[in-house]
Amino acid sequence: MNGPVLEVRDLNVWFDGPGGRDVHAVRGVSFDVRPGDRLALVGESGCGKTTTVLGVLGLLGATASVSGSVRVDGQEVLTGGDAAMAPYRWGDLSIVFQGALNALNPVRTVGSQIAEVLPRDGRVSRRAALRRAGELLERVGMAARNVAFYPHELSGGMRQRACIAMALAGEPRVLFADEPTTALDVVVQAQILELLDRLADELGLAIVLISHDLWLVGQLCDRAMVMYAGRAVEEGPTEGLYTAPRHPYTRLLYEATPVLGADRPLRSIGGSPPALDVPLAGCAFRSRCPDAEDRCSLTEPGLTPVAPARRAACHLTDRTP
Amino acid sequence: MNRGLDLVLRRTAVALITIFCAISLNFLLFRVVPGDAVSNLARVPNSTVAQQQALRHEFGLDRSIGVQYVAYLRELVHGNLGRSFANGQPVSKNLGEALGNTLPMVLLGTVVAILAGIATGVLGAVRRGTRTDRALTVSSLTVYALPAQWVGLLLLFLLGGVFPSGGRVDEFLIEPSPWQHTVDVLWHMTLPSLVVGLTLFGQYALLTRTAMLETLAEDYVLTARAKGLSTLRIVRHHALRNAMLPISTLIALSLGSVVGGVVLIETVFSWPGIGRAIYSAVTSRDYPMLQGAFLVLTVVVVVCNYVSDLIYLRLDPRITV
Numbered sequence: 001m002n003g004p005v006l007e008v009r010d011l012n013v014w015f016d017g018p019g020g021r022d023v024h025a026v027r028g029v030s031f032d033v034r035p036g037d038r039l040a041l042v043g044e045s046g047c048g049k050t051t052t053v054l055g056v057l058g059l060l061g062a063t064a065s066v067s068g069s070v071r072v073d074g075q076e077v078l079t080g081g082d083a084a085m086a087p088y089r090w091g092d093l094s095i096v097f098q099g100a101l102n103a104l105n106p107v108r109t110v111g112s113q114i115a116e117v118l119p120r121d122g123r124v125s126r127r128a129a130l131r132r133a134g135e136l137l138e139r140v141g142m143a144a145r146n147v148a149f150y151p152h153e154l155s156g157g158m159r160q161r162a163c164i165a166m167a168l169a170g171e172p173r174v175l176f177a178d179e180p181t182t183a184l185d186v187v188v189q190a191q192i193l194e195l196l197d198r199l200a201d202e203l204g205l206a207i208v209l210i211s212h213d214l215w216l217v218g219q220l221c222d223r224a225m226v227m228y229a230g231r232a233v234e235e236g237p238t239e240g241l242y243t244a245p246r247h248p249y250t251r252l253l254y255e256a257t258p259v260l261g262a263d264r265p266l267r268s269i270g271g272s273p274p275a276l277d278v279p280l281a282g283c284a285f286r287s288r289c290p291d292a293e294d295r296c297s298l299t300e301p302g303l304t305p306v307a308p309a310r311r312a313a314c315h316l317t318d319r320t321p
Numbered sequence: 322m323n324r325g326l327d328l329v330l331r332r333t334a335v336a337l338i339t340i341f342c343a344i345s346l347n348f349l350l351f352r353v354v355p356g357d358a359v360s361n362l363a364r365v366p367n368s369t370v371a372q373q374q375a376l377r378h379e380f381g382l383d384r385s386i387g388v389q390y391v392a393y394l395r396e397l398v399h400g401n402l403g404r405s406f407a408n409g410q411p412v413s414k415n416l417g418e419a420l421g422n423t424l425p426m427v428l429l430g431t432v433v434a435i436l437a438g439i440a441t442g443v444l445g446a447v448r449r450g451t452r453t454d455r456a457l458t459v460s461s462l463t464v465y466a467l468p469a470q471w472v473g474l475l476l477l478f479l480l481g482g483v484f485p486s487g488g489r490v491d492e493f494l495i496e497p498s499p500w501q502h503t504v505d506v507l508w509h510m511t512l513p514s515l516v517v518g519l520t521l522f523g524q525y526a527l528l529t530r531t532a533m534l535e536t537l538a539e540d541y542v543l544t545a546r547a548k549g550l551s552t553l554r555i556v557r558h559h560a561l562r563n564a565m566l567p568i569s570t571l572i573a574l575s576l577g578s579v580v581g582g583v584v585l586i587e588t589v590f591s592w593p594g595i596g597r598a599i600y601s602a603v604t605s606r607d608y609p610m611l612q613g614a615f616l617v618l619t620v621v622v623v624v625c626n627y628v629s630d631l632i633y634l635r636l637d638p639r640i641t642v
Contacts, residue, residue: 057547059543059546059547062450086549087549088549089547089548089549090547090548090549091549094547094548095547097540097543097544102539102540102541103540103541103543103544104541104544105541105544105545105558105559105562105563106541106563106637106638106639107562107563107566107636107637107638107639108558108559108562116548116550116554116558117548117549117550150638150639152638152639166548170548170549
C-alpha cells in the first residue's frame with residue numbers, strides 16, 4: 001500500500017523535427033509519486049515540464065516518440081500504447097490544464113463534461129450523474145446550479161474550479177496540475193492553491209504541480225524537481241532548494257523570482273536554453289552558468305546525491321559543501 | 322431561454338426584411354430591362370401602335386412605376402404571381418409543380434452528400450497524414466473540381482443504358498399504382514440526384530476535414546483524451562460537435578444555392594423542375610414565369626439562411642447577438 005502509485009524511469013521524448021532533426025525534448029527523467037505526495041516540476045518555459053507529464057499520460061501526439069518506463073501500481077503502461085494506459089486515465093491519474101477556457105468544450109455544459117467521466121457502476125441515470133456533478137462543484141466551492149452553465153458563462157477562476165471538479169470526478173489518486181493558476185489574478189490564484197491544498201488533504205490525493213513559479217511551489221509542495229533542457233538538474237525537499245540550492249540554475253531561478261518585500265535585487269538569467277535538435281556536449285547549462293569550468297564542456301553531469309534526499313546534476317557540487 | 326427567443330425574433334425580422342428587399346429588387350429588375358413585355362408580344366406582324374397601347378393599358382403597363390409596384394405587392398400578398406405567357410397557367414401553379422419536382426431530387430442528393438462528406442472528412446482528419454487521408458482528400462478535390470453538367474453527361478454516357486436518361490416518369494407506364502409511381506420517380510431521380518450529390522460531396526468532405534483538424538488540435542480534445550474517453554466519443558461529442566458549426570453554415574448556404582443552381586443538371590436530364598422552368602422561361606421570354614422563379618429562389622435562399630442561423634443558435638451557446 002505504501003509503494004509508489006506512479007513510477008517513471010528514464011523517460012525520453014523525441015519530437016519529429018523538420019529534415020529528420022528530431023528534438024530531444026525530455027532526456028531521461030525519473031521520479032516516483034507516492035500516495036499523498038506533493039511533487040513539483042519546476043523550470044522555465046520550454047524545459048520539458050509539460051512534455052514530461054503528457055508523455056507519462058500518453059497524451060503526446062503521433063509526432064512524438066516516448067521511451068523509458070512508466071508504471072502505475074507496478075504495471076507497465078508505456079509500452080502497451082493507448083490500450084495499456086486507458087484504464088488508468090482519470091480513474092487513477094487525472095490532470096488540470098493551464099488555461100481552463102480552452103480546456104473545456106465551449107459548446108457543452110460544465111455539468112455534462114463532468115458527468116461524462118463519472119465512474120459508471122451499473123446504469124447511472126443522467127439526472128443522478130448531473131446531481132453528482134453538482135456535488136463535485138460544491139466540493140470545489142461553486143454552486144451546484146453551475147452544472148447548467150457553459151464555460152464562457154463562468155469567470156476564469158470558476159472555470160479552473162470546474163476543471164478541478166472535473167478532475168476529481170474519476171476519484172483519482174494522482175492529480176497533475178499544469179500551471180493551474182497561470183491565467184488568474186493573485187487573489188484567485190491563492191484561492192485555487194488553497195483549494196488544491198485542502199482537497200489533497202481531504203482526499204489523500206497526490207499532487208504533481210507543474211510550475212515556473214517558485215513561490216507557488218513552496219506554498220503547495222514539499223518536494224520539487226528542477227528541470228532544465230529536458231533533464232532534471234536538482235531535486236529534493238522544497239525548503240532546502242531555496243535556502244541552499246546546489247545547482248547554479250536553481251539558485252539563479254530563485255533569484256529571478258520576485259518576492260514582495262525581499263531585500264535583494266531581481267536578476268534575470270542571461271541567454272536562453274540550448275537547442276535540443278542537436279546532441280549536447282557537456283552540461284546543458286554551461287553557456288549561461290556563471291561558475292562554468294573547463295570540465296563542464298566535456299561531460300554532462302548526472303544526478304548525484306549531495307545531501308540526504310537531495311540530488312543535483314552539477315560538476316561543481318564536489319566543490320561547495 | 323430569454324436570449325433564445327430574443328434572437329429568434331431578431332433573425333425572423335431580418336429574414337422578412339431581406340425577403341421584402343428581394344421582392345422589390347425583383348420588381349425593379351424587370352422594369353429596368355429594355356423593352357417591356359408588350360414590345361416583345363408586339364413583334365407580331367401587322368400589330369399597330371394602337372394595339373400595343375391597348376395591350377399596355379390592359380396589363381397596366383402605362384401606369385407609373387409606383388402604382389405598378391403597389392399593385393404588384395398587393396397581388397403578391399394574395400398569392401397571385403400572374404399568368405405564364407407560355408401556357409396561360411397561373412405562374413404560382415407552374416412554379417409549385419416545378420419546385421415540387423426539384424426539391425425531392427435536390428434533397429436526396431444533398432442528404433447523401435452531407436452524410437458521405439462528413440463521414441469522409443472525419444475519417445480523413447482522424448487518419449491525418451496516412452494513405453487513407455491522402456486518397457480521400459485527392460478524390461474529394463477531384464470531384465469538387467468537376468463541372469456539374471460535365472459529370473451529368475459523363476454519367477449519361479456511362480450509365481444511360483442502366484438508368485433512364487431523362488424525364489421524371491416513364492410516360493408509357495399505364496395507370497401505375499402509387500407504389501409503382503414512387504419507384505418510377507426514384508429510378509428516374511437516381512442520376513440527377515447523383516450529380517447533385519457528387520458536386521456537393523467534395524466541398525463537404527474538404528470543409529469537414531479542415532474543421533475537424535482544427536477542433537482535434539484544441540485543448541478540450543486533449544482534455545477529452547486525458548479523460549480516457551473512447552475515440553468515438555471524443556470525435557462525436559467533442560471534435561465533431563464543434564466542427565459542426567462551420568459545416569452547418571456551409572450546408573445551409575449550399576442548399577439555398579443548389580436549388581437555383583440545378584439549371585444545368587435539370588437541362589441535361591430533362592428534369593421538369595425549377596431549373597428547367599427558368600431555362601425555358603428565358604428562351605421563350607416568359608417574363609411572369611421568370612419573375613416568379615426569381616422570387617422563389619430568393620425566398621429559398623433567405624429561408625435556408627434563416628434556418629442555418631437558428632441551427633447555429635442551437636449549436637453554439639456563445640452566440641449573443
